[in-house]
Amino acid sequence: MYLDTVKQQLQQLGLVQPDELVWCTASEISKLEQELGISLPKAYQEFLLEMGHSAGQFLRGSDCFFKHLPYLREWAIELLEENNFHKPLPNDAFVFFMHQGYQFSFFILSEGDDPPIYSYCEGENKIKFTKSKAKFSGFIKQEVEIHKEYLLAFSSH
Numbered sequence: 001m002y003l004d005t006v007k008q009q010l011q012q013l014g015l016v017q018p019d020e021l022v023w024c025t026a027s028e029i030s031k032l033e034q035e036l037g038i039s040l041p042k043a044y045q046e047f048l049l050e051m052g053h054s055a056g057q058f059l060r061g062s063d064c065f066f067k068h069l070p071y072l073r074e075w076a077i078e079l080l081e082e083n084n085f086h087k088p089l090p091n092d093a094f095v096f097f098m099h100q101g102y103q104f105s106f107f108i109l110s111e112g113d114d115p116p117i118y119s120y121c122e123g124e125n126k127i128k129f130t131k132s133k134a135k136f137s138g139f140i141k142q143e144v145e146i147h148k149e150y151l152l153a154f155s156s157h
Helices: 004-013 026-036 042-051 066-082 136-155
Strands: 093-099 103-108 117-121 130-133
Touching: 004 042, 004 136, 026 042, 026 066, 042 136, 066 093, 066 103, 066 117, 117 136, 130 136
Parallel strands: none
Antiparallel strands: 093 103, 103 117, 117 130
């Protein structure tokens, strides 16, 4: 529903073979929600149900799959502290993505089924988190485009 075209694009670009999409089960998601005392947005649940454990080369190098989820918030807080970032991570923030330990993205659990995405990147001298995408589904689509551009640039050399 939210990510209908993403899976198809990933396969067309050769970033993932159908057997490389390893999804989470509904019971895994439910257990995670219970353990954390939260309810995840529908668009994010869809991501987990499609490719929550693995997605071939897509998002390789980023901590965003199911095994990382229990640790991402803690890692994000550590990054903020290391960089003396004065604004705390909101209490209802769910950190779902960290790239190579220097940037992360999160959404606010109360901001709808396809929530806006906020980001932090080390070295950017900002005083607040950046609203990087209007919707989670847009974030994933942007990641596909980034991978596509990288593939095109790499294949032209």
